Amino acid sequence: MNTIIPISLIKKKEYEDYTNREKLPLLRLDSTYLLNLKVYSHIMQQAKDNKIDVFSIEEIGKLRKGQEKEGGVKAFGIMVKSIAKLTIHLLKLEVKSVSQSSLVNPYNIAIISTGIGSIGRSGLVPRFLHKLIEDLFDEKLPVSVTQHVIKFELERKDVSPYYIIALLNSFYGKMLIEGIATYGATGQLEVHIPILSKLKVPIVDIQNKVAKTVMEALEEYESKAWRAYFNAMKIVEEYLGKPEELVFSVVRARDIEKTTRFRIDPSRLLILGVVSKLISKYGGRVHKVSDLLEVHTTGVPREKRYKVKEGQHPLITIDSIDESGIIDDEKIYY
Numbered sequence: 130m131n132t133i134i135p136i137s138l139i140k141k142k143e144y145e146d147y148t149n150r151e152k153l154p155l156l157r158l159d160s161t162y163l164l165n166l167k168v169y170s171h172i173m174q175q176a177k178d179n180k181i182d183v184f185s186i187e188e189i190g191k192l193r194k195g196q197e198k199e200g201g202v203k204a205f206g207i208m209v210k211s212i213a214k215l216t217i218h219l220l221k222l223e224v225k226s227v228s229q230s231s232l233v234n235p236y237n238i239a240i241i242s243t244g245i246g247s248i249g250r251s252g253l254v255p256r257f258l259h260k261l262i263e264d265l266f267d268e269k270l271p272v273s274v275t276q277h278v279i280k281f282e283l284e285r286k287d288v289s290p291y292y293i294i295a296l297l298n299s300f301y302g303k304m305l306i307e308g309i310a311t312y313g314a315t316g317q318l319e320v321h322i323p324i325l326s327k328l329k330v331p332i333v334d335i336q337n338k339v340a341k342t343v344m345e346a347l348e349e350y351e352s353k354a355w356r357a358y359f360n361a362m363k364i365v366e367e368y369l370g371k372p373e374e375l376v377f378s379v380v381r382a383r384d385i386e387k388t389t390r391f392r393i394d395p396s397r398l399l400i401l402g403v404v405s406k407l408i409s410k411y412g413g414r415v416h417k418v419s420d421l422l423e424v425h426t427t428g429v430p431r432e433k434r435y436k437v438k439e440g441q442h443p444l445i446t447i448d449s450i451d452e453s454g455i456i457d458d459e460k461i462y463y
Contacts, residue, residue: 176331187326190283194242194322195274196228204232204273205262207239212252215294216347219261219355231273236290238281239274242320249306251297253290257352265359279322288332289340296330
C-alpha cells in the first residue's frame with residue numbers, strides 16, 4: 130500500500146510565498162510541520178471569512194526572552210517547572226540573578242520556549258503573586274522569567290490576558306506553538322521570538338466569557354487556596370515548634386541517619402512518638418493513618434514508560450505529587 134506523504138498537500142510556491150510574506154527564516158521542512166502549516170493557514174482564513182478578529186502576537190503585545198545575568202537583579206525566577214495549570218506555582222520558583230528586562234508584572238504571560246512535552250505551556254502572572262510572595266516568604270523581591278521562558282506583555286486593552294492564557298494552553302494553542310518550533314543546536318525543540326511574534330491568534334466573540342471563567346479560578350480560588358495552605362503550615366509549625374529544635378531535643382545527633390528505602394529508622398519512630406505525646410498533652414487527638422485511610426504500597430517505577438494494564442486503577446507515583454502535597458492529575462498514570 131502506498132503511503133501518502135503530507136508534504137504533497139503543499140506546493141513549494143505556497144510555502145515560499147508564506148515565508149517571504151511573513152519574513153520568516155526557513156523553518157522545518159518535515160512533512161508534519163508543512164501539514165500543520167496548511168491546517169493553520171486554513172483555520173486563519175476561515176476565521177477571517179467569519180468576521181473573527183485575527184491578530185499576530187506582535188500586534189497585541191511584546192515578547193522578551195528571560196536572561197539570567199551574573200551580578201544582575203535578584204528575583205524569584207519562573208522556571209520551566211514553575212508553570213502549571215495556567216498559572217505560576219509558588220513553591221517552584223527559584224531565586225536567580227537576572228537582567229532588568231526579565232522582570233514581570235501582574236498579567237504578564239510566561240511561555241516555555243524549549244523542551245519536548247513542555248514547549249508552549251504558559252502561565253499567567255496573577256495579580257496576587259508579588260504580594261503573596263512578600264507575605265508568605267517574607268521576601269520583598271521581584272519576579273522574573275528565566276532563560277528558557279519567554280515573557281509576553283499584552284498592550285491591547287481589548288484583549289484579555291485571561292483569554293490568551295486559555296487559548297495558548299488549549300489543544301489548538303499547543304498545536305500552533307509546536308508547529309512553529311525548530312530544532313536547536315542541542316537537538317531540543319525551541320520557539321524563537323521572531324517566529325512566535327508572527328503567530329496569528331483569533332479573538333473570538335466569547336472572549337469575555339472565557340476570560341471571566343479563568344479570572345475567577347485564578348484570582349479568587351487559587352489565591353485563597355495558597356493562603357489556606359501556608360496558614361495551615363504556619364499553624365503546624367507554631368504548634369509543634371521548629372522541626373530542628375524538636376529533633377535535637379529528643380534524639381542525639383549521631384542517632385539521626387538518613388532513611389533509606391525499605392529500612393525503618395528508630396530515630397524517626399522516636400520523633401513520631403514524641404510528637405504524638407505533645408499533641409495529646411495539649412488536647413489534640415492522634416490517629417494512626419491506617420485507622421483513617423486504606424493504605425496500599427506498590428513497587429511502581431517512576432519512569433513514564435510504565436503503563437497501567439486494562440482494568441487496573443490509575444496510579445499515583447512519586448512524580449504525581451508536587452512540593453505542596455497536591456496530586457497533579459496530569460501526572461497520574463492511566
